[in-house]
Amino acid sequence: MKLLVIGCGQCGGRVADEFARRDRRAREQRGVSILSEALAVNTDIADLSGLTFIKTDQQHRILIGGRKSGGHGVGKINELGAEIAREEGDRVLESIGNSQQRSPADAFLLVAGAAGGTGSGAIAELTHQVKERHPDKPVYTLILLPFRYEELTEERAIYNVGTCLKSAYLVSDAVFLVDNQRYITDGESIKSNLTRINTRVVGPFYNLLCAGEEKDPRRIGSRLVDAGDIIQTLSGWTVIGHGQASVSRARFPMAGKLDFRNKLTETEKGIHAMNQAIASLSLKCRPEDARKALYLLTAPPEEMSMTLITDLSMTLKSVATEALIRSGDYPRGRDSIHVTVILSELTNSGRISDYFSKAIRYIYLKKRRLGELKEGREGLEEALRDIPLLL
Ligand SMILES: Nc1nc2c(ncn2[C@@H]2O[C@H](COP(=O)(O)OP(=O)(O)OP(=O)(O)O)[C@@H](O)[C@H]2O)c(=O)[nH]1
Ligand SMILES: [Mg+2]
Structure with missing residues (x-):
């Protein structure tokens, strides 16, 4: 199965870069290709420059929102990330269109960290646009959930996760969830943690994507898992x-x-x-x-x-x-x-419901602080509808 991977924001871009590294390895070691292309989309020019395996031209590393963010990211304001993606998504679509002509993918995979600004805000909007332009192909998202310390110390993180998950779920054919906290190793620097986490995030996809691309009869199983089986499952x-x-x-x-x-x-x-x-x-x-x-x-x-x-x-x-x-x-x-x-x-996830209830609480408390709540008239229940969509 061949994916077109689109990394949004810093986290998404780095994970997409890891997919690109794996693709190179698949081609060198197995003679198969598992990506049609890897792209990175960001409002931050330095993050885009820091990638290694994604091609360096502007068709592959796409800077959006230059005017609004000055090329320095959106500082965790994911509504701004969504707005920029809405306004400039056509540039991403154009790159995708060109890449599809060169080498068509079986499915699209958009990747982002839910707690940030650019990726968290842009992922649902871009997914929606890709789906509209390519209605015949599945569009999946891969969303990374924050570390516990971020949830505890960054008030805004939970709100970003809640809005990102709700929006992405509505527009994706499937949402892969990855909990950063599950892969953390104490005593390791954040940077090496992130690199190692990214290899562990992408690792499980490797054999799965390679299996259906093998041409050598000795490598083709008696029950081959191809793009069709994966698409039916997701x-x-x-x-x-x-x-x-x-x-x-x-x-x-x-x-x-x-x-x-x-x-x-x-x-x-x-x-x-x-x-x-x-x-x-x-x-x-x-x-x-x-x-x-x-x-x-x-x-x-x-x-x-x-x-x-x-x-x-x-x-x-x-x-x-x-x-x-x-x-x-x-x-x-x-x-x-x-x-x-x-x-x-x-059908159920304690963790996802937990994010939703915490995001609702965040909105409730914020409204109360701003005096926007009429005392006793709006409770947590009513606030559920209030988790805004980033679309
Ligand atoms: N697994 C993993 N998580 C990351 C990585 N980089 C950042 N994150 C997580 O992603 C979240 C922050 O999102 P970022 O991607 O940094 O934010 P952004 O989309 O660039 O948005 P802004 O910087 O606010 O414009 C946090 O939960 C981080 O822990 C990475 O390389 N790997
Ligand atoms: Mg950033």
Whole structure:
């Protein structure tokens, strides 16, 4: 599956840059391409210059809102980010159009950090515009949720997340949610944390995107996961995870192969990788809330047994009890088993409702402070409608 990735704001741009790095790796190491293009859109010229893998011309690094922001970002005011995207989105559409002519994508993926200004504000507006211009292709968003310290110390962050999520959900075919806090390592500098987090955010997509692009018959699984399966799976709130386990290389391969005890442990390792994928989903959630699920097993061809596939399906079904499950295999590699899991169409999420109620509270308190509330007449309930849309 080929994506056209559009990073919005600093966070979105860096994650898009990581997709571009992976694409280069896929081409060099696997002879397949997983992106049709990667673009970055920002109001901040320095952020655009700091990227590495996205091509450097103005068609790929698109500066918007130069007049309104002076090229220095929108300082976390996401309404301003949305307004600029509304006014200048046609430049992004033009770049996308050119790129689609050179190399068409199966789907679009827009990326942003929800707590910032530019990306948080622009992502829903741009998604909406891309969808209108390309109604035949799915448009997905990948939204990064803030670290806990940001939620605790930056009052505005929660409001930005609430408005960004509400708006993006309305216009995207699916919203991938990633919780930055899940990947944090204490004692590491923020910069190296972010770089490492970005590799972990993009990592789970790698095999999934490569699998359907393989041309070599030896790399094509008996149940190939292609763009069609992925598109059928994705809808609404979505999370993704990846797990792996190394498989032992027997010193005497034939003896190893014939030994049933080895097979038993390989199946256990596969299940271990699946459990790890579920435990490391990009946002903590309850798998029973998913209506759709997909897993991909990537493993050396000799490890792909029917037993393993059956056991993996049963393991996923035992937790994602309400989900329609799709699956596939990707014969690749020599010494490890990888499992990628997607849970989609999540009907419930404590974390998302929590953001909405906190955003409502923020608006309520702000109104009260400004004397815009008639005492006793407007409660939290009424305020729910008040979470503004950035569209
Ligand atoms: N995972 C990850 N999160 C990031 C990265 N950079 C920023 N963030 C997070 O994104 C949020 C801030 O959004 P930014 O992307 O910096 O903001 P922006 O869209 O550039 O908007 P302005 O700077 O206000 O114009 C915070 O929650 C950060 O923790 C990154 O490279 N990786
Ligand atoms: Mg910025």
